[in-house]
Each structure stands twice: as structure tokens, then as C-alpha cells.
Amino acid sequence: MTTHRYMHLALVIGDAGFHQAAWRQPDSGVERLSELSLFQQLAQRAERACIDSLFVADVLGSDRTNHASWPTNQLEPLTLLSALAAVTRQIGLIATLSTTYTPAYTLARQVLSLDHLSGGRAGVNVVTSRGGQQLYGLEQLPPHEQRYQRAAESLEVARQLWDGWAPDAILGDREHGRYADPSRIHETAFRGEQVSVHGALPAPRSPQGRPLVVQAGTSEAGRDLAARHADIVFTMQSDAERAADFYRDLKQRAVAQGRRAQDLRVLQGVTPFAAASARQAEALQHALAELTDHRQALQRLSSLLNGIDLTGQALDRPLPAALVQQARQAPPSTAASEMLALIDRQASLGEVAQRLVASRGHWTPVGSHDDIADQLQARFDAGHTDGYVILPAELGASLDGLLDQVIPRLQQRQVLRGQYRGNTLREHLDLPLPAWQPPFQGKQS
Template sequence: MTTSARQLVLNLFIHPTGHHEASWRHPSSAPDRIHSARYYQDLGRRAEAAKFDAVFFADVPHLGPNVEHGAAGWLEPITTLASIAAATERIGLIATASTTFYEPYNLARLFASLDHLSGGRAGWNIVTTASAGAAGNFGLTQFPEVEERYARATEFVETVTRLWDSWEDDAILLDVESGRYADPAKIHAADFAGEHVRVAGALNAPRSPQGYPVLVQAGASNEGRAFAARWSEAIFTAHQRLQDAQAFAADIRRQAVTFGRDPQGIKILPGISPFLGSTEAEARALETEFNELTVPAYGLRQLSVLTGVELGEDLLDKPVPPELFAAAGDVTDNNRSRLQVVAGIVEREQPTVRGLLHRLAGARGHRVVAGTPEQVADTITEWFTQGAADGFNVMPPALPTGIEVFADHVVPILQARGLFRTEYTGTTLRDHLGLPRPVNRYAAERAGADAASTPASGSADTPAATPVDALVRA
């Protein structure tokens, strides 16, 4: 596929005050507004004016240990996106929701409702939640191991897609004269009983505008990659180097082929956190300004969560202890992917502990770029044209100013290069991403049965659509 035929994907990854851990202390942020619907609506409108594909919210369903030094009290993502939907018309709306802590039926209803109410703009970032701190909030006495979480996730997504397919597209009749609202023969029970989840009935809402909300995933472990290759239509990832991102993309696409999927039908979207200045020196000075606002105790706590090792402030100006990343393992194992990203930074740059904390303060292991708009656009262009990315989750160090500067100064460069749209050409998130609307499995089965009874059709051996077929067929 040529560069002229491809278009960058750009999402605004909304972290309440911005992605730098000290953003709430910087005058370019608005920590007093982060619990206001108007604030998120303003961000959504600004991203939409720049023709972004979507806004995206992450979520961890528990109160973290660093509330003393970090802006906390996150709002629930799906509800927040519903408020943005009311204030926008085209921009996609992607929310994180956990297969470990939700039940399939209520999650399917939530996303179907968001897709209906937004006119087809919903996306689900599927996570299993790696944070053990959330387990007790949902009545779990023991946090499931990674293999069990992904086994549940597989059953969960299978069940949710069945629920979204409950109603065939033409199930609603609206026959006022006969008094028939819907055709019961075209409404189907999920009827799923697995080891981890069970759902009996049909969804109590018709099929939504996109068929399914766009399926997104963010895991980079071995289990996460296999899961993404089977289900995901877009993948959020974190990489520091071009070659690592290229290898990740190639691995995902190779695995996708084994599931019978079009490998080019999956969007690979790393995170990028840009510090922008009129000169590179000005941009680096801005990054330093943010780093000087960090509280070491906050960063050390975050590092201990990542590594399992607690360091004291007396080590801040000493080299990072090699044993800190002994658990990262061989990078080819991919079992502790974020830890391996940070271990790579330490190996290449050999920073002090304070230096490492500053590197992680910007975007928690995602790529931080400090430079002019042209330099940031060059980085995006290189990764896009060299097979490392189909686009990026833009992670401004501070909000709302970060999205304003990026939209005003970087987006026009990408548009001038022919890499990014100047106008929306569709109305749904699937339209923006160039993704097909999934075929309803029951309609496909009906069509297959009809074809089988008509020998002249030449389709008697066509199998019924599977859930994976439904994701990749036009």
C-alpha cells in the first residue's frame, strides 16, 4: 500500500491534566476542571476541529497509591465519552473497560448504547487489568494470573460479539399497520456457557450503527499479542525505538494471518508525547521545566510498582542499580513488556535514578519527543512510512494546551505532506479508520443456508461466519 493511499490515524489520549506526572502543577494545565463535563467536551471539540480519528480514555478501576502527589479522582470513561458525544459530531470515542471486572451483558449494553447515541463512533479498548489493587473493589479475594485473565477475556469477547449480533440488521420492522415492531426470528439469544462467563439471552437493544464498536487492545505480552492478533482492529502500544516498533508490528501481522485475518486490517498505534517549541532548545527547556516539577517520592513509588523494588531518595543521583530490572527477562519473551521497555532505556542510556524518573515522568514508557513541529512531524512520518506505525495516540504533556499546540502546528504539516485528512469523509469511527462493518453472524448463517438450498448459486460449501470471520469480512 502506498503512502498516498494510506492516511495516518491520530487519537487524542486524554489523561486528565496531561501525560506528564507533574502536569497538574504546570500553569498550562487545568487541574481544577478535570471533573467537569465542559472540560472534556472542550477537548473533544478541539480534537474534532483538527480532524482527529478519536479521543481515548484509559482506566484503572481503583484509587492508586500516589493520590498525595498526583491529580487523581478519574471519572468513569464511558460516561465521560457520552458527554463528549453530545458536544461533537464526528470524532470517535474509545473507552477502556476490563474483561476481568465487568460482566459481558452490562458491558455490551454500555458500548451498544454509546454507539447508538453517538451515531456509530464507539470503540472498546479491551484490557484484562494488570493492577491487583482493583480486585478487592469487585469482590475478588485473589487476583487472577495472566493466563486465567486472558482465558476469561477470550470467552468475554466471544460473548459480547454474540450479544452485539443478537439483532440482525433488518430485525426491526416498524410495521405500524400490522402492529409488528420487530421480527422475533431475527433476534437471537447469546446462549454462551464457558468456563469463565455465561450469558443466556439476547441483548435488549438492536444492532448498533457500526455493527460492533471498534475493538482495540493494548497488551504487548505474549498472551496480549496473541489475543490482539485474533480480535483487535487497532492496537495501542509503547515503543522507544523504530526497530522495536517495526518488529512488534510485523509480529502482530504474522500472527493475524494464522487466524485468517487480513494483516493490514489492524491499525498499530504507538503513543507519542510531544514537547513542542519554536526551536529544539526551547522544546527541551520546556521538558526540563516539567521534570523539575516532579516529586521524587511519586516517581519512586511508580518505579516500585513497575519493578517490585523500593529505592530510597538517597539513591536519586546514583546510577540505576542493575538488579532493578533483573525480572525483565529476555525481550523475546514479551512477558513483562512495559518493564522491558524501561529496562531498554536503562541499558542504552545508563541514567541516574533521578534521570530515569524524569524519562518515565513524561509518558510512562511511551516515546517522548522534544522538538520543533517539523521535527515531531518528521518522527511521525518516519514511523508511518517505515512500517512501525499506522498512526499514533497523541499524549500531550499537559492539557488543554498540549492538544492546541499540536493541532495548530503539527497537524498542518502532516496535512501538507498528504498524510492526514483535511476533512472527515465518513461519519463513524470505522469510516475514519477504514475498517469494514462486521457481518452479522446470524444473517451470514441464514445466507449460507439459503445458498446451500440453491445449487445454482455455487455456494453450497460456504461455511457459516465465525466471530473472527465477522471481524475481517467486508
């Protein structure tokens, strides 16, 4: 553990960029979205920049309407990251999995396998999903509370399974033919309201103790889940004051769970536009805005805001109060909450739709390389975040500006590490090796 506080970074990969229109640029690489070579090059560039981890987001299910204007989610996260583990040496690998559809034992085994294959670099971003149920034989999505209860039970089961093998379980005694000591391999016996598992994994404990757990929900249930189980919280907070409030709240909840505040990393999502000058950065942003399919943008916004009818609404005016009230009738997602906050500040309909397709509500600083470095450092130094999940708008100029100019500036200031100081994801994040806890024997509810 280092005493110096370093900013932590994760880079989201998996598509042609976070902006809905990024793929339309001539050099977007959209033709290669199903090719390993594209992501291999991105991973190796990120590793040269000493970014802590790669992060693959995922949405289960395929919406044909979205594909009309936006290629996304083509490759399954664990498969992609397993391939990238073979062509990288140190960068962390975080995959998104849904506890609503993935059995707890399967989740625990798959993530632990990636962790071993990568030498202790794996993490899992746990989501509860907002759709896709019919792909898994369900007519209806389970209620919100039930999905979060299942997530909490799945994570507890995963922790127990990951600790099933004691650190000294493997004997490796060739002479006497004893590979492992069965008394040091403990079965999990868990029976909850949503999850029941009895048994053990066939693989030993992780090189980093346990794979890291990431959680991204901002609801009360999501925050409680993160405070109890997460090593990293990925948050969407475009406003600095709201980001600071969220940061303090998560740290306090972690302490209330008996944890140390510094053992939970809160990383804020950011989609930066960085160039040699502020004018050039604004031109990058404007070029993507010009390529945006506004009809599709309004459809996405309508879907996000409880299906409100935006037909005939003026793009240069705020939404009428009646439509805003209708949008608030359904429990909002994190992205919807960010859009509603923008609406409350009297942003025009066109501005809100453009923000959705550009960053989906994440913070979007625009400026010179020095400007962006200053802004990222300011929120970090102010204690609003432990670092950032970088969601590049596109894979060309704006990502180049970040990797080749902004990150070196932060490293020169000693805000970011200039080299890895270990081989595991926990070491990159300055998180302690978790103490081994044998699985609880008995029923839990």
C-alpha cells in the first residue's frame, strides 16, 4: 500500500466510441468491431499509458432499432477480455455480468478463471439489467427490489466460493501423490431468498485474493450493495457538487458496513474532448454532433424518459412541464436522472438529446490538453472522486489527445503513476489483499 494518493483510471472499450455517431467517422474502425486486432491495439496502448484497467460494458439483448444508427455490444465481455489477457501483461480486465441472468456459481467460476489466466487482473462489474428477460425465457423482468436482492446474494455466494480454497490448500506433493488437502477446501452452503448454492469451485484462490467487484447503480439499493460488496463504484455524475455528495455518501455507507473508506474506490465516468487548443476540441465535439441522427436521438431520449411522446416538440426550447411530469412517473435509471437534472436547468430538448447520444449523461469536459488535465485534477484534488472511468467519444483524435497528451501531463504532475507498481489489479488500485474467510456453513436468508 502506498501513502501517496494517485488518481485511478479505467478505459471503456468494446465499440467504436461512446458517441452514437462516432462510427460514422472515416477512421472509426467500425468495420473491425468484431476483430480482436482492434481491441488488442487499444489494450496495448492503454497498458503503455499505465491505465489501471480495461472496462467492457454490456447491455443484454439486441435492439434492432438501435442498430439502425449505432453499432454496439457486439462481443461478449468475458470472451473479449480473456483474449486480451493473452496479449497484455499488467493492465486490469473488468467484465460486465448480470446477476439477474447469470447463476451465482457460473459468475464466480468464470470470473475466477479470467483472474487466474490473467495473473490476478480480473474484476466483475455486476449489473441487475433493465431488459433482455425474454432472451432468458422470462416473460417479465423481476421487480427492482428482487433483482438487487439476487445481486447481493450472488455476490455473497461468489465471495464464499472464491474463498473456498484456503491459501495453503495446494500441497503439490508429487512424491506421495497428494495434490491438495481436502480439509483445506471448504464447500459453500448458502440458501437465500433468490440464490441457493452448495459446493465448491474446482480452482484455487485468486492470485489477488479475490477478483475485484465493481458496481454502478446509484439507487438506494445500488448504493447499499456497493457499500457492502464493491471494491470500485462507477458513477455517472456530470455536476461537480453532485459528484462530491455521491462520493461522501458512498464512503460513509462503506464505513457503516464496517469497512475502511479508503478500501472503496469511487470512479466517475468522463467523456473528454481534448485537443491542442480549446477551439480544436470544440471542433471535434461539433463534428460528431453534425453526424448525429437526431430522429434516433429523440427516440432514445423518449425511451429513456418513460416513453414520453416528443413528436412535434421544438428542439430549441425546454420540454413542457406536463411531459417532464410524465417522465418522472416511472423510477428513473441513472442516465434518466442525469437527463432530468439537465431538463431542470432549462436545457433545450435538442441539448438534452445531444447530451444523451454524446455521453449518456456523463461529465463531458471540452478543452485543450492542459485544460482537461486541470479539470480532471481539480475534481480529484477536491475529493470528489478517486479517479475516472474514461468513456472515449471516439477512437481517433479525442482518445489520442487523452492517451498521448493529457495522461502524460498528469503523470508529470505525479497525480498519476508513471509505471505499474505490481502485477494485480488490486495492486494497481492500492487496495489490500483481502483476508481469507472460510465459507459460512449453514443456511442464510
